[in-house]
Amino acid sequence: MYKSTLVQLSTALESKKISSEELIRLYIERCNKHNNSLNCFITITEEEALKKARQADKKRASGDYNLLTGIPIAQKDIFCTSGTKTTCGSKMLDNFIAPYDATLIKKMNNAGLIMLGKTNMDEFAMGSSNETSFYGPVKNPWDESRVPGGSSGGSASAVAARLSPAATGTDTGGSIRQPSSFCGITGLKPTYGRVSRYGMVAFASSLDQGGPMTQTAEDAALIMNIIAGFDEHDSTSTEKPTDNYTEKLNNSIKGLKIGLPKQYFDENLDNNVAEVIENGLKELEKLGAKCVDVELPHTELSIPAYYVVAPAECSSNLSRYDGVRFGHRCKEPKDLSDLYCRSRQEGFGKEVKRRIMTGTYVLSAGYYDAYYIKAQKIRQIISNDFKNVFKNVDIIAGPTTTGVAFKLNEKLNDPISMYLSDLYTVSVNLAGLPAISVPSGFINKLPVGMQLIGNYFQESLLMNVAHQYQKVTDWHQKIPQAYE
Numbered sequence: 001m002y003k004s005t006l007v008q009l010s011t012a013l014e015s016k017k018i019s020s021e022e023l024i025r026l027y028i029e030r031c032n033k034h035n036n037s038l039n040c041f042i043t044i045t046e047e048e049a050l051k052k053a054r055q056a057d058k059k060r061a062s063g064d065y066n067l068l069t070g071i072p073i074a075q076k077d078i079f080c081t082s083g084t085k086t087t088c089g090s091k092m093l094d095n096f097i098a099p100y101d102a103t104l105i106k107k108m109n110n111a112g113l114i115m116l117g118k119t120n121m122d123e124f125a126m127g128s129s130n131e132t133s134f135y136g137p138v139k140n141p142w143d144e145s146r147v148p149g150g151s152s153g154g155s156a157s158a159v160a161a162r163l164s165p166a167a168t169g170t171d172t173g174g175s176i177r178q179p180s181s182f183c184g185i186t187g188l189k190p191t192y193g194r195v196s197r198y199g200m201v202a203f204a205s206s207l208d209q210g211g212p213m214t215q216t217a218e219d220a221a222l223i224m225n226i227i228a229g230f231d232e233h234d235s236t237s238t239e240k241p242t243d244n245y246t247e248k249l250n251n252s253i254k255g256l257k258i259g260l261p262k263q264y265f266d267e268n269l270d271n272n273v274a275e276v277i278e279n280g281l282k283e284l285e286k287l288g289a290k291c292v293d294v295e296l297p298h299t300e301l302s303i304p305a306y307y308v309v310a311p312a313e314c315s316s317n318l319s320r321y322d323g324v325r326f327g328h329r330c331k332e333p334k335d336l337s338d339l340y341c342r343s344r345q346e347g348f349g350k351e352v353k354r355r356i357m358t359g360t361y362v363l364s365a366g367y368y369d370a371y372y373i374k375a376q377k378i379r380q381i382i383s384n385d386f387k388n389v390f391k392n393v394d395i396i397a398g399p400t401t402t403g404v405a406f407k408l409n410e411k412l413n414d415p416i417s418m419y420l421s422d423l424y425t426v427s428v429n430l431a432g433l434p435a436i437s438v439p440s441g442f443i444n445k446l447p448v449g450m451q452l453i454g455n456y457f458q459e460s461l462l463m464n465v466a467h468q469y470q471k472v473t474d475w476h477q478k479i480p481q482a483y484e
């Protein structure tokens, strides 16, 4: 049963093959058994989940239920959950219990989904390996000497090892797609503004976006049906009506025009990954899609632009952690300045401090024009590149990452090489576009994801293409041997 997708679990509950209580017990058992080695959960909410499961069973018996009532899900520890701590992977928030639920959490609760626990992540979502977490690194279930990717590494690892049938993630520069690629699952980053950011701990507000991390595109569509939509609590959330994402999954992709950016297939890309992606594209061509070469000429500027904009916004967002209102407070401060300094010094880890310093620097009076304004201009140029390409194609395809999951500690002390590994993901956030990573093959038993990028609000098309692909391939069904 633990190998089931959300769709299959929904059917199993409907036909009374299993009760929600049995289902939750099964997953909690798996979480408790494997979390010691994988470290993908910061908190497992066993009692609360069982209580909710019993309520869900009653609801189902009374006829008052939804498609996903009584089905488990893992939530990234960046989403505020009332009653359960929200750490964001940081010592700063080690004891923080939010007084309210994030909109995404509230919507999932209302839909009847049951939270199994809060997943581990890079501190404040800053990282590509999940090694910056205060709670220690997460392991990749395909090879425990390797990283699961980041920052939503706990969610990716949990779904890949089937400790949860699905999870949530957030993507500021690739944090849904890159760990999904490294762990062999499906991850969708929606269009900026499609899913509410209310109650999602802010990293870089103009880039942050929450979304589903699932086994299949079909499951991602089910989750999107729940979480997408306008929220008056988030001023950047869009009023544009949502699609019924499930309804559009079965459209034919005959005649679909796919753009292949030359810059995504150059010397930065590992040859073996290139081969996997090319095979994936052949499958899409067999389904009737047509591939054409396109140019995203400013791709190489995306990393420098992102690593100016994101730290700038982070330095501003994280100024709220001052030891006064909430979060870590140092012991026996001498005066106010000592309280600020030591609370922040003790509460933040190395990578977060690096970002705050970079961000403060690029925003400072003497450098604002040279760095921050320049980066914003490049951001516009990158958006324009996409705009031009989407005049001629329906979607863009390429790799999600330059290589497969790397070894723990391999890049930890080399931030530049860590940053460079985000080459194919960050420009999508700079432009605010939707994109999905779909399992497309393996290299030496390590998963590889293919990235599909859509025009604004085309997430239904992306899930449609991914679903058609998953109907003719089985990469998304593979489970790491140790977790079979």
Ligand code: GLN
Binding pocket: 125, 126, 127, 128, 150, 151, 170, 171, 172, 173, 174, 175, 176, 203, 310, 422
């Ligand atoms: N790896 C990128 C960073 O470190 C992206 C993180 C994210 O998407 N949250 O900023």
